[in-house]
Amino acid sequence: MPRFSLLYKVIIAYLVILLPILAVISMIFENNKEEMERLLITELRQIADEREAYILMYMHMNKQRMQDFASDGFIVSTLERMDRKAVGRVLGEYMKKYKLPILKEMYLLNIITAPDGKVLASTIPGLEGEDLSKEEFFRSGLKGLSVVEVVSRFGPQIAVSAPIYSRAEKGKVLGVMTGFTALSKFGEFFTGEYIVRLGALSWSHWGRWSTFEIYLVNRDKLMITPSRYVSDAALKQKVDTYPVRECLEHRDEETGFYPDYRGEMVVGASMCFPSLGWTLVVEVDREEVFAPVIRSQWYTFGAIILVTGLIGALVFYFIRVIVRHLRALAIGAGEIAAGNYEVRVPVRTRDEIGQLASSFNAMAASILERQQELVNSQKSLAESELRYRTLIENLQEGIWVIDENAVTTYVNPRMAEMLGYAVSEMMGKSLFEFLDEEGVRITQERLERRKRGIKEVMDAEYVKKDGGRLYATIAVAPFIEGGVYKGAIAGIVDITERRKAQEALRESEEKFRAILDNMGNVVFMKDLEGRHIFVNRLFEMVTRRSKADIYGKTVLELFPEQIAMEFDKNDRKVLEYDRPMEFEESFPLGDGVHSYISIKFPLKDTKGKAYAVCGVSTDITTLKNAEEALRKSEHSLREAQRIAHIGNWEWDMEKDFVYRSDEVFGIFGRTRVEFDSFESYLESVHPDDREAVIMKLRKAIDSEQAYSVDARITRGDAVERIVHIQGEVIRDESGKAVRMAGTVQDITERKQAEDEVTKLNRELEHRVEERTLELKRANEDLAVAKTEMETFTYSVAHDLRSPLRLIDGFTILLLKKQRDRLDHEGQDHLERIRASARRMGQLIDDLMNLSFVMRAEVSLGAVDLSAIALSIASDLEKADPERKSDFVIEKGLAARGDERLLRMVVENLLGNAWKFTSKRDGPRIEFRRCGEEAGKDVFCVRDNGVGFNMAHSDRLFHPFQRLHSQDEFPGTGIGLATVKQIVQRHGGSVWAEGKTGEGAVFYFTLQKGNG
Template identity: 35%
Template sequence: MFSDRTKSGIFSGRALLISICAGVILYLGAVFALDLHSRISRGEKGQKAIQMLDALRRPLLSVKEAEIRLLKTGDTQAAARNLTKITTSAASLLDRYLALTQYNPTLYELATRLRDRYEEWIIQERRLIGHFTKAAADGHEEILQDALHEASDGFMNTMNTLGAGEAPIHHDIDTGHRATRLLMLSSGLLFLYLIGLVFIFQRAKTRELRRSYDQLKKEMKKRQQARAAIQESTKMLKLVLDTIPARVFWKDLDSNYLGCNRIFARDTGLESPRQIIGKSDFELTWADQAKQYRQDDRQVIQTGRPKLRYEEPQTGPDGSRIWLETSKVPLTNLNGDIIGVLGTYQDITGRKQAEEAFRALFQSTVKAVGQEFFEGIAAALCEWLKADSAIIAELTEGDNVQALSMVLDGKTIDQYSYALPGAPCEIVIRKGYCVYPDRVSELFPDDRDLVAMRAKGYVGIPLKDKSGSPIGVLCVIARRKLDLPPKAQDVFEIIAAKISVEIERKRAEQELNLYREHLEELVAQRTVELEASNEELEAFSYSVSHDLRAPLRSIDGFSKAILEDYWDDLDETGRDYLRRVRAASQRMGLLIDDMLKLAHVTRRGLTVTQADLTALARDIETRLQESQPGRQVEFRIQEGLSARGDERLLRIVLENLLGNAWKYTGDTPRPRIEFGGKEKDGETVYYVRDNGAGFNMRYAGKLFAPFQRLHRSDEFEGTGVGLATAQRIVHRHHGRIWAEGEEARGATFYFTLGEGIASSSGGT
């Protein structure tokens, strides 16, 4: 509709004004162009001039009449008087005529001439009068006659002159008339134009009006429809708001209510949601909580952030306190400005009560286990439901139930059991959670205990194990009608689950105890077995040391005996063979000794002292030198080396390492053996270095394995157990041992000893 109005702009007020102005300008232009106004004024002046001319004609004729009268009467005196009188008025008329003719120069000239003629004529008249007097007296008739002629001529001239002025005046008058007519015509045209213009505009306006009217009508219809739709949706919205199972309300920036739904209004005790409008929380039943509510409103309004799902109390119209789960969100208009707060809440009192009951129920029992737990639960259940008895019972064989805990009238009853058939617990175990709120004794007349205690209310739930098969029952019995709080079943199920778990735990514990006892037996048995096998092992090593050596000794001994006693009977080959037998048996003896040493090292306890390694090395050096006095070996033993450890075992290490060095420098021209220690990364690394045969680093990994040798026996004798023994000792000292070497260039053995070695009685 806005575009329609813009289209009809050609007929706007401004256009009309422009059209009018154009017409008027055109009209004025024409008037000025045709000089109409001056022509009209000329005509008007001509009109006045002609009237004046007509008025002038009378005194002039009066002069003539006076002359004629003179001629008749001859009264010169009167004539002179008359003439004076007439000329006075004529002169004034003539002056006025002159003034009137000033607009037209031609006319003015004629008028001037007229005055001149007139004045001449008047002079002639005066002369005539004079002459007449004289003539009367003297009789000069001739002169009189001449004067008379002269006067007549003067009169004629004057009148002619006067007449001559009429023509231009009439011309002016005609021109004026024509101009007036033209003016009238153009005025008429202008008028018609204006009328037409107004008419056209009027019609256009009318059309436009009609159009806008139609549009308006259409729009109104649309609006009506829209309003109807809005009303419909408002109604729907209201219906939704009133039906929704939550309280909905909205407030302005000052926390005054703007509206609410029906269910909210009911909470306030008001009859209709409309009554809430304009009220603040302080005027409602929850005035006590109003301060907190408004604080929350302010928070939501100021931060623009919703505050969701928080719990708060509310005082109802009857003074009771309920619990709410409230959410508040900022309320914004279409521009996004916050104009208030929209809130909604649910009554969670039931849930809250269940929670509190739940909490109360568990608080006293949560830490307890076993019997304490069962009794705590039973007592708490009675408390919670205001019941008289609670039983937690386990199914036993033969349809019987054995109470794990039973509370009756606040007292714990020990060793209570009952038969399942005919009891409500039977139904519970068969069907699950059961509630008989009022008439349980009537329904189960065979349950004597139930009847005896005059029970009315009963709640029971089966206890099930992990696989879901029933293992017991939990029931609560009251002598009055049982009024269960909401969600009681949930609480029961949770408690039942917890009890079931506890029963299972208890059973598991019992089983575990059984196992534990069994385990202890088992351990004892194993220990005995182990000890036995240890004994066997020791017996074995004993017999190895004892029994294996004996035959060797025999072999060696009798070989020696043969060599001594039958020397002459043997040839050199026989003797050589016997020597080989002796060498082999001696070597085997060494092997057995080393093996036993190795076993000893592993099994022996540690006796830790501060061991003087330098002294040990020196002692070993002396022994080695003594063993082969012929050899010249340079020993370089560092002073002041000492370490914590088992001195006897450390001696074995050094014996092995120095002994090896001694052995493998056997073929070296200038043998040298070093023993020292140096600090590296916070620990002392000891080393035994020689310049002997060395070894190939490729076989370094084999060095410490028992019975592994890198040299042939005929090169260097040995059993291959020494380094293994050294390694075991070093390991037992929490240290490391490794070697570096090069064939024919010598070897270096490094070892470390761990910190904090303590004495021990033995081990493997």
């Protein structure tokens, strides 16, 4: 490190104090400058905004005026009615007298006819007839209000145009009215003349700057208003500056510093008029704006130089006094540094310097005393360090010491040897240089724990010099001094070989497990207590348990007791006989009981002592089932052939050997010895049929036709039978017939039966004809009886109703006329007569309904059951408004049927539910779809009424059968019988469920509504 004198340091300190002061002053100056720039730009922008507003307001006012002039009634009517030549003079004088004075800045008004584009009338004589059809202001004026910049013999102008529309023909353009304003007039907005003319007393047009300038630039980058610096600049002075380009190219309004059209640096602001292609520019020379700032800057620099000089002189004076005393101390310190601890510094003052000299002398004496102590301590330390180093360097474990930055400060030879380095190569290197990426991340986390004073024993992995890996177990402890982490020391043991062995063992175990998991056999291991210590994946699948749920459990905890006991017994046999054994074991699975062949054997340790039982089980269920199925199939085939009198055969043509099933021998009544060739078969055929059989056989062999023939045979016992023989020829690759297979069936009884059936069919046809005639006569008699029955029913109903009405009428008359003469008992008798008459009338009506239902034609159609139910529920509630019931009717219930008849079904069922819930608190009646049966919708009506006993449910749907007395619930017992008849006539069924005191449910089925 370089040595500097005290004077040098004081000067540096002086500068350190002075420079921030200068920096602050500079920052204040720069801040003021930036603030001034901001205020200036804001002010210029405000001025530009104001002038932009004046121009836009002026243009808007002129456009409105021009639109008013174009719609002037006199001008429009004159254009439509008068002669064109006379119109020009009249309109010119009219505009000059009444219109032009209103627009003080406009010097010319023209009326241009459409579509020829010729001037019809003008406020300047001599312009009439001029062709302006190609001018932009005319073409734009035909379309609507427009403002166009033009250059004519009158100079640069702004033309404001408006179309003149016909009042007689809507939408027709008669012409265009155009007013012209000289562009030089726009300069008055910037000088203030226009505002003064409007009435302002004064106007500061140039602001507070001598170089302040406002001007307009057109789309051709030409100045169109007067310039402060260039005479006659309108449409001559090119202005290709930054704000003009930004406005014309990007329509961006800019503020800032840039060179103006003179090349001078200015600060300015711009406004864009996109419709006209104009740019309004407000500028002030940068030199004028910043002149006060520059003057202030020079004043500031002068003041800084003066203050710096005064402070420097004062500091220099004090330095000379202090340095003289400090030099004496420096000489004394030099002597001490040279080893002369007996030197003493003279004390000349009592101030801080004198006190420093006294302390210096005391320090020298103390150093002299401690020097001797240090010599003694160093001698002892050297001896101790020698012993420690000898121990560390001869250890068979690695020792590694790092500092707080993880830099190696010491390693013993063993540590360097383990990594393949020399000790000198490792010293000073970072611990992280001996780790891979993942090791660096893990070690950084561990070092954080060291910094908290935590000791640890753990495994680690290092990168050797040759790129190999060192796997080690390390015991590490931190160095903590005064609560501050200073590094760590670690003892390291090489476990690379052990790690490789573990890795090889792990890989071997993984391969072994993969093999076992992918075997088609169940594999398991159990300890001597019967607890599972290993199972493969198939074991999990079979038992439908995870390994976590299997390990540590015995068979008694996993399987049914009987099966578990069998498994356990077999395991113990293996341990008892100490050898592999094979067992057939059964185990129930989801698809039935499975059979397994289990090979079990003991597992032994290195001493030959058994520590577990291992088993490999193979599912032989499919094999056993196949064997059983084959056995059953063969038995079934034999039985089927025996029962059906069908046998199968196969003829080997080359060897002339015929295989025949047992049934064939039974059919032909011959033994295997006498019936083993094809010739023996032909000999059994009846002589009259033999030729036909041979011909059919030859045709099948030659033409590949099926062999099928009925023939008579003579059994071995001389009994004649009829058989049906059929077969198929089997050919080799060349097409040669080599074998033939087929069946033979004894059809003797069938042939006899067919003859008998033919005979019976003839007799049956004759009997059917006779019975058809009888049935026809019976139907005619039934139709007559039905008609007579209907007539009788209506007659009985009419004849019964008449006396009932008379009985009811006379009873009412007696109650009205003779009530005073009758006692209470007599009145009660009359009321009973009336009630009986009404009940009889109701019974007759119900019988008539039942009769109607039984004979009415069923007209099928879509029926909205929900709507019917809602209507009936509403009628029931209206009939008894004081009763509160909860009707729950499902929406969208529909069926296919006769709407009149189905209404009677719903009316009867809902009426019953209403009646039988009348004595309930909180009655509830539901009508909904309750499922599907045999392709039909099931509907149900549920109530929480009095219910019924299911033992009597068979009586519910019979006429006149009632489960409750008339006093309890009135009724005739016909309603449910009617429901049953209607539902049955629709092809459905009806039934009921109930429980006394808990309500009832009535179900009925109907065709689906969309069917």
